[in-house]
Structures are given as structure tokens and as C-alpha cells.
Amino acid sequence: MHxxxxxxxxxxxxxxxxxxxxxxxxxxxxxxxxxxxxxxHLAVFLALQxxxxxxxxxxxxxxxxxxxxxxxxxxxxxxxxxxxxxxxxLATAAVFRIRDLFYKDRPLPQVFFAAVFCLIAHGTWIxxxxxxxxxxxxxAGYGQLxxxxxxxxxxxxxxxxPAGWLYQRIAPVVLDTTPSRTHPSRKR
Amino acid sequence: xxxxxxxxxxxLTPNWLLAILVxxxxxxxxxxxxxxxxxxxxxxxxxxxxxxxxxLVSTAARKRTSQIAAxxxxxxxxxxxxRQNEQMRRTVQVFARRFQxxxxxxxxxxxxxxxxxxxEFEFDLVAAxxxxxxxxxxxxxxxxxxxxxxxxxxGARVTTRRLLTDRMKALRIPPKLAALAPQxxxxxxxxxxxxxxxxxxxxxxxxxxxxxxxxxxxxxxIKVIERGNASIQRLSRExxxxxxxxxxxxxxxxxxxxxxxxxxxxxxxxxxLTRAESYFLPERFPLGIVEKVTPQPKTPGFVQxxxxxxxxxxxxxxxxxxVPTSPARQEP
Numbered sequence: 001m002h003x004x005x006x007x008x009x010x011x012x013x014x015x016x017x018x019x020x021x022x023x024x025x026x027x028x029x030x031x032x033x034x035x036x037x038x039x040x041h042l043a044v045f046l047a048l049q050x051x052x053x054x055x056x057x058x059x060x061x062x063x064x065x066x067x068x069x070x071x072x073x074x075x076x077x078x079x080x081x082x083x084x085x086x087x088x089x090l091a092t093a094a095v096f097r098i099r100d101l102f103y104k105d106r107p108l109p110q111v112f113f114a115a116v117f118c119l120i121a122h123g124t125w126i127x128x129x130x131x132x133x134x135x136x137x138x139x140a141g142y143g144q145l146x147x148x149x150x151x152x153x154x155x156x157x158x159x160x161x162p163a164g165w166l167y168q169r170i171a172p173v174v175l176d177t178t179p180s181r182t183h184p185s186r187k188r
Numbered sequence: 189x190x191x192x193x194x195x196x197x198x199x200l201t202p203n204w205l206l207a208i209l210v211x212x213x214x215x216x217x218x219x220x221x222x223x224x225x226x227x228x229x230x231x232x233x234x235x236x237x238x239x240x241x242x243x244l245v246s247t248a249a250r251k252r253t254s255q256i257a258a259x260x261x262x263x264x265x266x267x268x269x270x271r272q273n274e275q276m277r278r279t280v281q282v283f284a285r286r287f288q289x290x291x292x293x294x295x296x297x298x299x300x301x302x303x304x305x306x307x308e309f310e311f312d313l314v315a316a317x318x319x320x321x322x323x324x325x326x327x328x329x330x331x332x333x334x335x336x337x338x339x340x341x342x343g344a345r346v347t348t349r350r351l352l353t354d355r356m357k358a359l360r361i362p363p364k365l366a367a368l369a370p371q372x373x374x375x376x377x378x379x380x381x382x383x384x385x386x387x388x389x390x391x392x393x394x395x396x397x398x399x400x401x402x403x404x405x406x407x408x409x410i411k412v413i414e415r416g417n418a419s420i421q422r423l424s425r426e427x428x429x430x431x432x433x434x435x436x437x438x439x440x441x442x443x444x445x446x447x448x449x450x451x452x453x454x455x456x457x458x459x460x461l462t463r464a465e466s467y468f469l470p471e472r473f474p475l476g477i478v479e480k481v482t483p484q485p486k487t488p489g490f491v492q493x494x495x496x497x498x499x500x501x502x503x504x505x506x507x508x509x510x511v512p513t514s515p516a517r518q519e520p
Binding site: 070 | 235239241249323392395
């Protein structure tokens with residue numbers, strides 16, 4: 001993995017999400033504003049295309065931490081840092097394990113992988129934040145937050161095919177695309 | 189290259205590195221928001237300068253879409269607005285003259301009693317721009333470009349100016365109408381670092397403020413509608429007092445006030461204002477307008493208020509942080 005490329009691309013995505021992201025916001029009466037997780041697209045792409053699961057998880061940890069550091073509020077006066085980093089690592093591990101079940105370069109499987117990723121990552125985030133806040137009133141809003149996570153996962157996954165197409169074009173910036181060497185035991 | 193470097197340190201393999209980072213994330217999760225504030229303060233500076241341009245574009249787009257969705261005014265409404273503007277302009281002139289007299293009186297009073305204690309709330313207004321929003325959609329927060337270096341401190345209230353002319357441009361209203369500029373509270377500062385601060389909006393799930401409901405009704409009569417049966421009740425001295433309440437954000441686009449006694453007869457269009465006891469904003473300041481009053485099934489005799497924020501939070505761009513310069517007092 002090309003770490004400099006991952007860091008720069010991650011920074012740009014966080015910047016877009018925190019400034020231009022409002023343009024992509026859908027206001028719903030029931031759930032409030034719903035925005036796609038653009039950073040998740042990069043994490044899903046890395047989980048699908050990276051040769052090493054550990055490297056993909058390391059990149060996911062950094063991207064999740066960037067989201068943690070650029071968001072607060074929502075459950076109390078200030079949310080904690082760390083849950084999204086953990087959520088991204090868990091979601092990357094899950095996607096990495098199931099990526100060979102489907103043709104990962106096709107749009108529909110990519111939509112599925114992005115939805116799974118967002119559900120796990122954001123589900124982990126709201127669960128850990130909710131556990132920290134606690135209280136009966138907080139738990140009453142937990143179901144509502146899950147509905148928001150589902151809506152976010154649907155919205156984000158719908159945008160995954162164009163994002164995946166874009167990342168395929170710039171894959172050499174973030175991934176080592178040189179042909180892999182054949183394992184010595186397979187050389188004939 | 190990286191692999192060969194890590195290979196020299198047997199302990200620091202990618203697997204171990206990942207394990208250490210996961211443990212670190214767990215620790216920061218458990219430690220709590222105090223550490224989170226410090227970490228955010230140490231890193232947010234990287235986003236503010238470049239986020240400004242993007243926020244300008246997104247704010248303009250949001251403002252544009254809200255204008256398209258707005259209803260067009262009829263010529264009669266335009267005429268009414270014009271008349272109201274004229275009345276307000278005259279009122280402003282009257283108050284400006286009174287204010288001048290008041291300032292002169294205050295200056296002479298201060299010469300006499302200035303050594304004893306401050307006579308009124310003194311504050312600085314720090315103008316700031318919204319340069320970003322939270323990266324996750326679960327909170328209603330904004331990042332502003334003024335921080336501790338400009339005197340912004342945690343807990344400071346933040347207001348905006350609501351200019352009706354912004355909306356009128358899209359509605360093709362004749363020019364030269366006076367601009368109404370009431371200020372409305374939009375939130376408060378929850379985190380502040382040297383060159384920026386985090387602003388929690390009044391609609392955020394974690395927002396909570398002591399407020400009052402100021403009932404804007406005819407002082408002589410009030411119409412109470414209960415399940416379709418309308419009845420007229422006369423207001424008394426007891427029922428026309430301001431109603432002390434606790435207002436919270438609903439995590440979407442409104443504020444919620446719970447457990448308000450039906451005896452107070454709070455109705456839509458009543459005002460939600462800040463309380464005058466707060467150190468950071470010891471004035472009655474508009475928070476929002478009561479939009480809906482619904483009964484609370486579990487607690488008969490009490491109602492819940494849905495309050496629409498007075499400020500347009502979707503297209504928030506310029507804000508003013510109120511920095512008290514008076515000696516600190518205890519928050520109620």
C-alpha cells in the first residue's frame with residue numbers, strides 16, 4: 001500500500017465530507033439529516049483490493065480516527081474519540097473475509113460490501129457512544145440511531161459504484177499494483 | 189521499503205502495530221470526552237483553512253435550495269411587509285434616540301457608582317465564519333474559524349443575524365425594503381482551541397439550556413382549543429408570566445420542551461427565549477418559536493412543545509460569539 005497516497009486521499013475526503021458534504025445532505029422529517037460516508041468508500045475499496053488484510057485494517061484505523069477527530073455532538077455535549085477507528089477496523093475485517101464470495105469489481109457486489117461496511121462501522125460507533133452515555137432516555141434514542149445508520153448505509157452504498165470506478169482509475173496512487181510474485185510452491 | 193524497515197524491529201510487525209492501535213482506540217474510547225477534546229483541538233487546525241471554501245459553496249447551495257422551496261408572496265403580503273418595515277424603521281429611530289439618552293445617563297451614573305460593581309452585562313462580539321461541519325451526521329455541530337486566540341471560550345453563546353432580505357431576493361420583492369436584523373441564538377461553544385472552535389447547534393441531541401417561554405398572545409383574551417372544542421379564557425396576572433423551561437435539541441431540526449403544564453396555555457407562535465440568569469448570556473435572547481404543542485400521554489396535565497429555531501441553521505455562515513467581559517458569576 002502507498003501510505004502517502006492513502007493519507008492525502010483520506011485528508012481530501014474528510015475535507016470534502018466536512019465542508020461540501022452538506023450539499024449531499026438529505027433532510028428527512030423522521031430521521032433528520034442523512035449524509036453519505038464518503039470516507040467509507042475509500043476504506044471499502046482498500047478492503048476489496050488490498051493484498052494484505054492487515055494493511056487494509058491499518059488504513060481503515062487511520063480513516064476511522066480521522067472521522068472521530070472531526071465529529072462531536074449528537075449524544076452528549078461531546079462524543080469520544082476511538083469508536084469509529086474500531087468500527088472501521090471491524091468492518092474492514094468483515095469485508096476482507098467475505099470479498100471473495102462475489103465478483104468484487106462489479107457494481108452490485110460493491111453496493112453490498114459498502115452497505116455491510118457502513119452498517120458495521122457506524123453500528124459500532126453508535127453502540128460504543130451509547131454505552132458511554134447510558135441512561136434510559138439515551139437507550140430510547142438508540143433505535144432511532146440505528147434507523148439513521150441503515151439510511152446512511154443505503155445512501156452511502158448507492159454512491160459506491162461511481163466512487164469505486166473513480167478509485168479504480170487512481171488505484172496506483174494508493175495501492176501497490178505491480179503484479180504479485182507467484183508463490184515458490186506454485187512454480188512449475 | 190516499509191517492510192524492510194519494520195523487519196529490523198522484530199516487535200513492530202504490521203500485526204503488532206494494528207494490535208497496538210486498536211488498544212489505543214479502546215483506551216481513548218474508555219477515557220472519555222476530556223481526552224477527545226484535547227485530541228480534536230490538536231488536529232482540527234488542519235481542516236479549517238481549506239474547509240472554508242468548501243463550506244462557502246455548500247452554504248450557498250443550501251440557501252439556494254431553501255429559497256426555491258419557499259412559497260411566493262402575494263402582492264398584498266408584499267404590501268403588508270412594506271408597511272411593517274416602515275413601522276419598524278420608525279420604531280428603530282425612536283429606540284435609537286432613547287438609547288442615546290440611556291448611554292449618556294449610564295455614563296454619568298458610572299462616574300458616580302462605577303467603583304462598586306458593573307451595572308450591566310458587558311460583552312464582546314467575536315465575528316466568525318462557519319468553516320466546516322461534523323463529519324458524521326449524528327450530531328449538529330459546526331466548526332468556526334475563531335478560537336481561544338480571539339477570546340472564544342467553552343460555554344460561550346453563539347448568535348447569528350437573520351436577514352429577511354436574503355429570502356426576499358428570491359421572491360422578487362421590490363428593492364429598498366428595510367432589512368430586519370433580529371439576532372437569534374444558534375448554539376454554544378463546546379470545544380475551543382487556539383484558532384478555531386466547535387459550535388454545538390441548538391438542535392443537537394446533546395444541547396440543553398434553561399430557557400423561558402414568552403407567550404405572545406393578546407393580553408386580554410386567549411383562545412384555548414381542546415380536542416375540537418374551542419373556548420375563550422381570560423388571561424390573569426398568574427397566567428401571563430414567562431414560563432421557565434428546559435429546552436433540548438431533538439437531533440434533527442427542532443428543539444423540544446417537555447413537561448410544560450397545560451395551565452400555562454402555551455400556544456404555537458409563542459417565543460422561546462434564553463434566561464437572563466446565565467453568565468454567558470444574561471439577556472433574554474430569541475431561541476425559537478413554538479411550532480406545535482402536543483399532550484404528553486404518560487403525564488396528563490403536561491404538554492410537549494416543538495420549537496422551530498429562530499435562525500436558519502441549514503445555511504449558517506456568519507456567526508457572532510458572545511464573549512462576556514464582566515466578572516464571572518455562577519451559572520444557575
